Amino acid sequence: MTQTLGIITAFGAVAVLGWLAVLLYPRLIPSAGALSAENRLRPAILFIVASALAYALAMTIRAGGPLAGDDPISLTLAQIVIYAPFIALAGFLRTRAALLVPQGNTLRSVAIGIGITVLALAAYYSSTDGWRHVPLLGEALLSGDAAAIALRSILRCLVVGMFIAVFSAAWSSRVVLLIGGVAIALTQVPSLLAEGFSAAWLGVLIAHVALVTGLLSAILATRNIVWFWPVLSGLNLLLFSLP
Numbered sequence: 001m002t003q004t005l006g007i008i009t010a011f012g013a014v015a016v017l018g019w020l021a022v023l024l025y026p027r028l029i030p031s032a033g034a035l036s037a038e039n040r041l042r043p044a045i046l047f048i049v050a051s052a053l054a055y056a057l058a059m060t061i062r063a064g065g066p067l068a069g070d071d072p073i074s075l076t077l078a079q080i081v082i083y084a085p086f087i088a089l090a091g092f093l094r095t096r097a098a099l100l101v102p103q104g105n106t107l108r109s110v111a112i113g114i115g116i117t118v119l120a121l122a123a124y125y126s127s128t129d130g131w132r133h134v135p136l137l138g139e140a141l142l143s144g145d146a147a148a149i150a151l152r153s154i155l156r157c158l159v160v161g162m163f164i165a166v167f168s169a170a171w172s173s174r175v176v177l178l179i180g181g182v183a184i185a186l187t188q189v190p191s192l193l194a195e196g197f198s199a200a201w202l203g204v205l206i207a208h209v210a211l212v213t214g215l216l217s218a219i220l221a222t223r224n225i226v227w228f229w230p231v232l233s234g235l236n237l238l239l240f241s242l243p
Helices: 002-024 041-062 072-082 084-093 106-128 131-141 145-170 173-186 189-195 199-222 228-241
Strands: none
Touching: 002 106, 002 199, 002 228, 041 072, 041 084, 041 145, 072 084, 072 145, 084 145, 106 131, 106 228, 131 145, 131 228, 145 173, 145 199, 145 228, 173 199, 189 199
16 A cells, blocks of 8 residues: 555656646746647547557457567567557647647757656655665666566557647547546446445545546646656656566
């Protein structure tokens, strides 16, 4: 439970730091441009189609289809195949605004993300009194799995950035936050069916919804997904390194 609270603290720190950057230094994180006003609904519909295709590919692989192995190469190739519909959609839209990627200052965005990652990791280790495990994170960073984690994180950021960009353009930021909250709530349904309703389950549900909503709102406020990639990579690497 201590590790769970630590992860909640780390991701919560990311959301707070993202908002502080926007409120205190509005121009610190460069923002992506807005999508063209012409036919804003079509990208959202295409995103839904890509999501359905990606889900079908994921289910096929998990059912024992091609690339169902557990070795790093198979896992990496499987991720690329699963996210292929979104990669194709990104190529079709042909604009950085649809990915929530700014036109310039990419390196600055990455550097800011690294800084936020370091602070989030510090929040985790401080809240869990786990500074003695920092060497494990260093070992994970130097392992062959680090590249696969970084690739998986950038693919997830591609989807998150596109989701925020096209849905906020087609409808509103509130719709983005609502869909994100409902989606993460649905991931807790299997545990509800397996274990039944309890105060602990409700607490986990509320924590997950609050975290996802907070992170999405921070990315929405910055209108930049690039800074979030080092954060997601670093915290996924932390999860991988936990004893």
